[in-house]
Amino acid sequence: MSETDLTIHELRRRFADRSLSPLEYWLALERHIEAWEPAICALYAYDPEAARKQAQASSDRWMRGATLGLLDGIPATLKELIATKGQPVPLGTKAVELQPATEDAPAAARLREDGAVLFAKTTCPDYGMLSSGLSSFHPLSRNPWDTTQNPGGSSAGASAAAAAGYGPLHIGTDIGGSVRLPAGWTGIFGFKPSHGRIPIDPFYVGRCAGPMTRTVEDAANAMATLSRPDWRDGTSLPPADLDWMDLEIDVRGLKIGLMPDAGCGLAVEDEVRAAVEAAGRRFEEAGAIVIPVQPVLTREMLDGLDSFWRARFWGEIEKLSRERRKSILPYIYAWAEGGASVSGVDAVRGFNQTIEMRRSCGRLFTKVDAVISPTNPIVSYPADWASPTNDPARPFEHICFTVPWNLSEQPAASINCGFSRSGMPIGLQIVGPRFDDMFVLKLSKAFETWTGGIRSWPKPPVR
Known part of the structure; x- marks a missing residue:
């Protein structure tokens, strides 16, 4: 195993026994990133010089036995939408006037408090409104498993960076699947906690x-830091006495709902269905009761959400000058323009469909303890496409497995459950009851243990 493949636990052990310092680790990682980055373009505001200084300061703290927190010396990235003091937040688009952020957003503040080495932001599409690495501001981000293919999004750079081994920790955001979708397409573990578990700013329905x-x-290790409350998030959950590293679980007798179809959107490809059904058999072999369940999403719900999001987004960009609006990625602008004709009544009706999603999800969880499904309905799609349909009239056909759990505020994760014949990762989504984030992490850890996880990650291209 390369030094750059070490987990947070392994790094902390090496830092503690002084067989590796945070600075030595960072310098090895810096070389690794240099080899990868021209091929996948995962980073924004990459600052290796600042990272060296942070890593040296952490090395000194480890030598003195005066570390700041559990992530001291651990390199980490933040999705570009997450503000870091002094750096602009372009929101993935040329339309935004670049102004330095005046303070750290909650996730950035928590990482900095614990001594993490914040070395870069990661790329996203315009306003985070695509599941793609395509942006009008950032270079095209690509999937490390096959650079002709898309890493997904909107946490595109974060997923590419994690798969390529840019250190053990990357923070994304998710309003309809933007952590889990790219995690599925790049083979990594992506965790969307219960709404409010990790404070965010600005906060919004489902975000x-x-x-x-x-x-x-590694995700569980990070949760202890990221989940500390922050007053800026009006949905922030109160402090919880959770042992994030208690990941043992006995699944015998648990009722696991297997949802092979999303109810609408893109049809599930055969290879994806087969991998998810095989995952279901793993749970059965361990003693769980796996039962087929019906979708929670309907076409009416998805179309209502589309109308609401278009109206909301048009309201945000309408105030921009004509020139700035024209600089938005054409795919997104074509979609947003539809919001101009959505009446206030229709926008409210669309929003009401999010309540129906919540009801539908709640009803299902009266019958099961957890749900498993595909994360993504398809194996992959071209790197330069804006979405799996590449059609702004059908923008959300790929989020039908993921978006309901944002609106129901339930924890959900994506974990690798196999590979396609073309060598691309396939993601399994695991969903738990509202607020039971530990349950999802425990089920995910059990599945990772049964499968052994991914043992061979992509290697940097030879230059």
Whole structure:
């Protein structure tokens, strides 16, 4: 195993026994990133010089036995939408006037408090409104498993960075699947916690932040830091006495709902269905009761959400000058323009469909303890496409497995459950009851243990 493949637990052990310092680790990681980055373009505001200084300061703290927190010396990235003091937040688009952020957003503040080495932001599409690495501001981000293919999004750079081994911890955001979708397409573990578990700013209906890592344990390690409350998030959950590293579970007798169809949107490809059904058999072999369940989403719900999001987004960009609006990625602008003709009544009707999603999800969880499903309905799609349909009239056909759990505020994760014949990762989504984030992490850890996880990650291209 390369030094750059070490987990958070392994790094902390090496830092503690002084067989590796945070600075030595960072310098190895810096070389690794230099080899990868021209091919996948995962980073924004990359600052290796600042990272060296942070890593040296952490090395000094480890030598003195005066570390700041559990992530001291651990390199981490934040999705570009998550503000870091002094750096602009372009929101993935040329339309935004670049102004330095005046303070750290909650996730950035928590990482900095614990001594993490914040070395870069990661790319996203315009306003985070695509499941793609395509942006009018950032270079095109690509999937490390096959650079002709898309890493997904909107946490595109975070998923590419994690799969390529840019350190053990990357933080994304998720309002309809933007942590889990790219996690599924790049083979990593992506965790969307219960709404409010990780405070965010600005907060919004369904919007969450979550860790994107190569292992379940690394995500759990990060949750202890990221979940500390912050007054700026009006939905922030109160402090919880959770042992995030207690990942043992006996699944015998648990009722696991297997949802092979999303109810609408893109049809599930055969290879995806087969991998998810095989995952279901793993749970059965361990003693769980796996039962087929019906979809929670309907076409009416998805179309209502589309109308509401278009109207909301048009309201945000309408105030921009004509020139700035024209600089938005054409795919997104074509979609947003439809919001101009959505009446106030229709926007409210669309929003009401989010309540129906919540009801539908709640009803299902009166019958099961957890749900498993595909994360993504398809194996992959071209790197330069804006979405799996590449059609702004059908923008959300790929989020039908993920978006309901944002609106129901339930924890959900994506974990690798196999590979396609073309060599691309396939993601399994695991969903738990509202607020039971530990249950999802435990189920994910059990599945990772049964499968052994991914043992061979992509290697940097030879230059």
